[in-house]
Amino acid sequence: MTTPTASDLEKRLTGAHLLVAHVALLGGILTGLLQALEHAGVQVPGPVDPLHAYYYQSVSMHGVLNVLVWTTFFICGFLPFLSARAYGIPLVSLRLGWLTFWVMLVGLVLAAIPLVGNAATVMFTFYAPLKAHWAFYIGLTLVVVGTWLVMLRLALTHRVWRAQHPGARTPLAAFMALVTFAMWTLASVGLAVEMLVLLIPWSLGLVAGTDPLLARTLFWFTGHPIVYFWLLPAYVSWYTLVPRQVGGKLFSDPMARASFLLFLILSTPLGLHHQVTDPGIHEGWKLFQAFLTFAVFFPSLLTFFNVVASLESGARARGGTGLVEWFGKLPWGDPSIAAQVLAMLMFCAGGIGGLINASYNMNLVVHNTSYVVGHFHATVGTAVTLSFMGISYWLVPHLAGRALWSRGLALVQSWLWFVGMLIFSTTLHELGLMGMPRRTMISQAAYLQPQWKALLPLVGVGGTLLFVSGVLYLLNLLLTLMVSGAPAPAVPDFAQAAASPEEAPMFLDRLRPWMVVAVVLIVIAYGPTLIHLVSTAALNAQGFRVW
Ligand code: HAS
Numbered sequence: 001m002t003t004p005t006a007s008d009l010e011k012r013l014t015g016a017h018l019l020v021a022h023v024a025l026l027g028g029i030l031t032g033l034l035q036a037l038e039h040a041g042v043q044v045p046g047p048v049d050p051l052h053a054y055y056y057q058s059v060s061m062h063g064v065l066n067v068l069v070w071t072t073f074f075i076c077g078f079l080p081f082l083s084a085r086a087y088g089i090p091l092v093s094l095r096l097g098w099l100t101f102w103v104m105l106v107g108l109v110l111a112a113i114p115l116v117g118n119a120a121t122v123m124f125t126f127y128a129p130l131k132a133h134w135a136f137y138i139g140l141t142l143v144v145v146g147t148w149l150v151m152l153r154l155a156l157t158h159r160v161w162r163a164q165h166p167g168a169r170t171p172l173a174a175f176m177a178l179v180t181f182a183m184w185t186l187a188s189v190g191l192a193v194e195m196l197v198l199l200i201p202w203s204l205g206l207v208a209g210t211d212p213l214l215a216r217t218l219f220w221f222t223g224h225p226i227v228y229f230w231l232l233p234a235y236v237s238w239y240t241l242v243p244r245q246v247g248g249k250l251f252s253d254p255m256a257r258a259s260f261l262l263f264l265i266l267s268t269p270l271g272l273h274h275q276v277t278d279p280g281i282h283e284g285w286k287l288f289q290a291f292l293t294f295a296v297f298f299p300s301l302l303t304f305f306n307v308v309a310s311l312e313s314g315a316r317a318r319g320g321t322g323l324v325e326w327f328g329k330l331p332w333g334d335p336s337i338a339a340q341v342l343a344m345l346m347f348c349a350g351g352i353g354g355l356i357n358a359s360y361n362m363n364l365v366v367h368n369t370s371y372v373v374g375h376f377h378a379t380v381g382t383a384v385t386l387s388f389m390g391i392s393y394w395l396v397p398h399l400a401g402r403a404l405w406s407r408g409l410a411l412v413q414s415w416l417w418f419v420g421m422l423i424f425s426t427t428l429h430e431l432g433l434m435g436m437p438r439r440t441m442i443s444q445a446a447y448l449q450p451q452w453k454a455l456l457p458l459v460g461v462g463g464t465l466l467f468v469s470g471v472l473y474l475l476n477l478l479l480t481l482m483v484s485g486a487p488a489p490a491v492p493d494f495a496q497a498a499a500s501p502e503e504a505p506m507f508l509d510r511l512r513p514w515m516v517v518a519v520v521l522i523v524i525a526y527g528p529t530l531i532h533l534v535s536t537a538a539l540n541a542q543g544f545r546v547w
């Protein structure tokens with residue numbers, strides 16, 4: 001027997017994260033199907049109709065499994081894996097890596113028990129005064145602690161690499177992974193405080209009540225930037241791997257770094273755009289944060305420009321011509337590329353919808369309607385999820401040492417997700433504009449409008465296509481692990497996709513000064529509001545269990 005290499009051992013750790021992520025995704029798509037069918041008005045005959053008997057529990061599980069577990073475990077497996085390859089050295093302390101994994105897994109199990117037992121039917125946003133079992137809050141807190149340990153491991157590795165390469169530019173993929181986790185570590189402070197100071201003592205009965213407005217504000221302090229914690233790993237792939245995969249090169253390395261640094265400073269100080277309708281927060285600060293939301297639009301526009309130019313360089317190298325015709329020359333037969341380019345296309349629509357949400361007065365039209373649900377299925381549900389699927393189509397074969405079971409099936413799956421989401425997300429956007437609320441067992445609502453009823457079957461059709469696509473995806477990966485015989489094909493070149501990373505000016509390869517700017521902006525944007533809310537906090541709201 002040969003002893004496994006450092007890279008083999010790291011692969012196992014990555015594989016463990018991906019396994020948990022995919023189990024969560026299975027739960028996420030199953031519960032998603034139930035909700036889509038409920039909206040479509042389907043009734044299951046028999047004594048217990050699961051679509052209606054478990055609706056709110058199912059929505060809670062769907063949100064937690066998909067946006068908190070699938071994303072986080074995938075990211076904590078993928079980014080460290082990529083960093084090690086980009087640095088060209090093993091990450092420090094495999095033991096710390098496994099410790100992190102187990103902390104996160106224990107946290108997940110702890111949170112999952114009340115969730116499955118209907119003692120945490122509080123949605124993925126767990127707004128007080130909805131009250132869950134303490135194990136739910138402590139479990140999720142442990143998952144967050146795990147992500148901090150990932151940050152620690154990346155930072156320690158960076159130090160080792162830096163000592164060996166003084167003056168050199170950090171490899172782009174490693175730099176981006178570091179910025180992503182640095183941003184998240186700053187951003188997650190709000191959630192940590194909410195858990196440790198408000199929700200955990202409250203759920204344990206140590207304090208009699210809580211303050212819903214303060215809890216919500218701390219939640220959104222983290223709840224907005226968390227969407228970039230999901231998005232940036234997809235961007236890492238779009239910037240550093242996809243250009244190589246399509247046979248081109250990254251258009252601009254410095255512009256890519258600048259975009260990530262803008263995310264570092266701008267992601268957090270704008271969570272109030274989720275609280276435009278909340279009373280008790282001064283309008284001036286909401287408006288200020290609305291402007292900052294428009295500012296964080298900019299690094300995505302940089303990304304759009306840079307990634308399209310990189311795709312174009314690849315397509316032209318493959319014989320593509322014309323102003324837009326080159327788009328057809330991308331390697332559409334490669335499922336990893338098809339999935340990710342379709343994800344990008346969907347993100348164009350999702351991102352523009354985000355601007356509508358962010359527009360102070362228009363938010364009043366769409367807030368708490370199914371428009372928002374349409375928005376986040378185009379963003380986290382497709383830009384991120386379909387990109388992660390595309391990444392899995394090379395990463396899982398690479399980890400397993402076996403070729404993907406079926407490339408054809410993977411292509412069908414990617415298109416099916418795109419088409420399913422086009423139907424699903426567009427319809428929900430439209431229903432939202434007609435005033436249909438989100439997070440509601442709508443088929444049973446006394447106020448169900450005939451014009452909603454006419455469109456709702458499309459939600460069922462889209463949701464069913466997404467479910468089928470998700471099953472095909474998981475099946476393909478399972479068969480890759482179990483029966484695929486062929487050896488894995490070559491993986492994309494990890495190091496750097498840019499022509500030369502040395503082009504980037506040094507100030508774009510530093511983290512500390514930008515962290516300082518980020519903290520200053522957070523203090524300005526949140527300071528007065530938090531001081532006001534803390535000084536007027538009344539811990540007197542009783543917990544509710546509504547379902
Ligand atoms: Fe959002 C609500 C505003 C991005 C997720 N968002 C949500 C919720 C979630 C979510 C989950 O201001 C609901 C939370 C809840 O439960 O209540 N969002 C924005 C804005 C952006 C944005 C301005 N959101 C995201 C991303 C998410 C996400 C990313 C997940 C990953 N969102 C809001 C607001 C709300 C909100 C309000 C609150 C609504 C309410 O009232 O409740 C922007 O960051 C978007 C910028 C993106 C773009 C797209 C650029 C396109 C690119 C693709 C390149 C394409 C290529 C291919 C290369 C401008 C980068 C094309 C090729 C060609 C040839 C064309």
Ligand code: CU
Binds near residue numbers: 225227271
């Ligand atoms: Cu947001």
